[in-house]
Amino acid sequence: MARKPIQLLGLHWLMLVIAGLLFLLVATFVDLKPVVDQNFFFSTNDPGIQQTKKIERRFPSHPEVILAVLSRDISSSRYLSRIQRLTQRVHTIGNVSAVKSLAEGPKSFEDAIKSPFWSRLLIAPDRKSSNVIIFMRGKHTEQPIQHLQQIVHELDAPDFHIHVAGPPYVVEMLRRSLAHDFRYFSLTAVVLFGLTMAALFRSIRLFVGMLCTCTSAVLLTLLLQSILGHKIGILTVNLGTIVFVIALSHLVYMTFNWQTLADRTHRIG
Incomplete structure (x- = not known):
């Protein structure tokens, strides 16, 4: 009976270690700067863009x-x-x-x-x-x-x-706007939903565990995206925030069911 609390405590620390390792990997290997190309409004299969690229290859010019x-x-x-x-x-x-x-x-x-x-x-x-x-x-x-x-x-x-x-100036302004939105929405999601979960469940252990799990999901998403060669762009800049919210919603559902079943078991026992 004495081994069970120690084992659970070890699992808690293991999740924190995993989240920390993922954070170090993302901070080291993942470029979090949004990438915006001058032709990001148009599809690469667009005939006009293809013709423009042919002209640029034949007559090179500077932006x-x-x-x-x-x-x-x-x-x-x-x-x-x-x-x-x-x-x-x-x-x-x-x-x-x-x-x-x-x-x-x-x-x-x-x-x-x-x-x-x-x-x-x-x-x-x-x-x-x-x-x-x-x-x-x-x-x-x-x-x-x-x-x-x-x-x-x-x-x-x-x-x-x-x-x-000019295109370079517009692209730089868009990149800055995307970087601002990435930081702003990510921080807002963590603070707003984190405080909501802390007030709802009133448990520091649950709050830290849920926050750690959601953060790990976001970091793992960014890491896999980088491994696959995809940069953070105008369509994926808020992907981390979306993953965080989706993971949190599932955790709320599972945690509530776990608390309900635990309460029923306690009453029956």
Whole structure:
């Protein structure tokens, strides 16, 4: 009779050890950063995407980030000097291969106005803004976009308002949003449902056991997903939260039945 409590205590510690090992494996080998591709909105079997990829293979190009810089007078020397400073600062960003603006490309503002090419590329039709076009190398644009945002924040002014656009920028904003949602919803699920279970069953052992089991299910899901070569993307970013909630619902059902049967057995005995 004395061995049973020791055995149960050992099983409790074993589950905690398993959860800890899974946590270490996920923290070491699983990349939890959401991956967003520039073509994630479209299927790889889409004829348009396939044709676009053929064109890109034949005529390679770099992804572009466009800065639209608004001002009341884009021909003023003050505005042009700011554009030149912005262009120089952008050149200091890693992975930037080339920059085109009123300060780099056309010989002068008058040349940009007269040239059909530069006027369409750099100057807005209403002449209230001009473009700074940034060509970037590689697919990893997280650090360059962060550096670019710092530059934009420093140089942005009421009469020199900078808007950022382009696939690398949009992809980075989506990646950040997904990472925020991943952390926010995961933490909310753990806290909200964990406190609910603690209040419902009023047992520290049950609370820790259920939380440990659900966490192990989530960690095992992330580990298997990584082993199979699947990255966390826009469709799977909340998969861990879903697994946690589903596992918890089954545990609530089984724990309630176990308590009910134990209570009946105690009454009969």
